[in-house]
Amino acid sequence: xxxxxxxxxxxxxxxxxxxxxxxxxxxxxxxxxxxxxxxxxxxxxxxxxxxxxxxxxxxxxxxxxxxxxxxxxxxxxxxxxxxxxxxxxxxxxxxxxxxxxxxxxxxxxxxxxxxxxxxxxxxxxxxxxxxxxxxxxxxxxxxxxxxxxxxxxxxxxxxxxxxxxxxxxxxxxxxxxxxxxxxxxxxxxxxxxxxxxxxxxxxxxxxxx
Numbered sequence: 001x002x003x004x005x006x007x008x009x010x011x012x013x014x015x016x017x018x019x020x021x022x023x024x025x026x027x028x029x030x031x032x033x034x035x036x037x038x039x040x041x042x043x044x045x046x047x048x049x050x051x052x053x054x055x056x057x058x059x060x061x062x063x064x065x066x067x068x069x070x071x072x073x074x075x076x077x078x079x080x081x082x083x084x085x086x087x088x089x090x091x092x093x094x095x096x097x098x099x100x101x102x103x104x105x106x107x108x109x110x111x112x113x114x115x116x117x118x119x120x121x122x123x124x125x126x127x128x129x130x131x132x133x134x135x136x137x138x139x140x141x142x143x144x145x146x147x148x149x150x151x152x153x154x155x156x157x158x159x160x161x162x163x164x165x166x167x168x169x170x171x172x173x174x175x176x177x178x179x180x181x182x183x184x185x186x187x188x189x190x191x192x193x194x195x196x197x198x199x200x201x202x203x204x205x206x207x208x209x
Contacts (some may be wrong), residue, residue: 003171004047008179009092009112009184009189010112012113012186013106013112013113013169016106016113016193017103017106017113017183018107021103021105021107022202023103024100024103027097027100028100029069031043031062031092031097031100032044032062033090034088035063035086035092037065037067037090038086038087038088039086039088040067041063041066041067042063042067043062043063044060044061044062045060045061045063045064045102045154046058046059046060046065047061047120048120048121049118049119049120049121049139050112050119050120050121050124050139051076051110051111051118051133051135051136051139052136052137052139053136054124054132054135054137056121057105057118058186059102059105059110059111059118059138059144060101060104061098061099061100061101061102061106062092062097062098062100062168063076063083063086063089063098064080064085064086064088064089064090064098064099065078065084065086066084070200071086074123075164077156077161077162078080078093078153078156078161078193079153079158079161081158082153094154095191095199095200096150096196096199096200097200098133099141099142102141103141105141106141107137109138110138110141111138111139111140111141111144112137112138112140112141113140113141113189113193114140114141114142114184114188114193115137115138115139115140115143115177115180116134116135116137116139116140116143116145116174116177116181117139117140117143117145117146117173117177118140118195119139119170123165123166123170126166127174131171131174131178131180131184133178133181134174134177134178135180136181137181137184141196142192142193142196143175143176143177143180143192143194144176144180144192145172145174145176145177145180146178146196147192147195147196147199148172148173148176149172149173150173150199151153151170152169155169156169191195
């Protein structure tokens with residue numbers, strides 16, 4: 001199985017993300033309008049994340065919380081019944097469609113379609129030397145840890161979400177990301193992308209039952 005080199009991985013990112021953004025632009029506009037109509041505030045949410053080499057960058061998402069949501073609570077995490085979530089935001093998170101604007105981060109070269117999940121800069125400061133190896137490549141819109149913890153909000157403790165995340169979930173996510181780095185290949189990337197594309201359809205199917 002051929003490993004994905006830096007130049008070939010970047011070529012794959014551009015070959016897929018540019019037409020994908022063009023195809024999905026009507027959907028993105030419609031979702032942005034829905035976010036604006038559902039609650040006051042901007043359609044996009046900008047979050048500071050740790051990228052390649054540990055350099056911070058601005059990651060884009062569709063806003064899923066009330067406009068002051070990121071300032072109402074010191075925790076960067078969101079539990080399943082978080083009161084900061086809007087009606088549209090709950091649906092966007094459930095279907096993972098709030099992640100679509102990150103395709104723009106891929107085109108800018110800040111992210112890859114597949115890779116370790118970009119983590120909050122404050123949480124990356126807690127990484128061990130071994131765990132910091134996940135910063136040796138661009139973070140991904142999707143990846144093994146993103147797929148495995150697609151329902152992460154359900155696993156977080158209401159009393160201490162950050163503490164529980166750091167102790168139990170974060171080490172498992174980083175371990176999956178390190179596993180990906182050791183075995184990354186074009187075939188593995190395409191498999192992860194295929195699984196990710198079907199995820200919103202599964203989520204929407206469950207929500208209609």
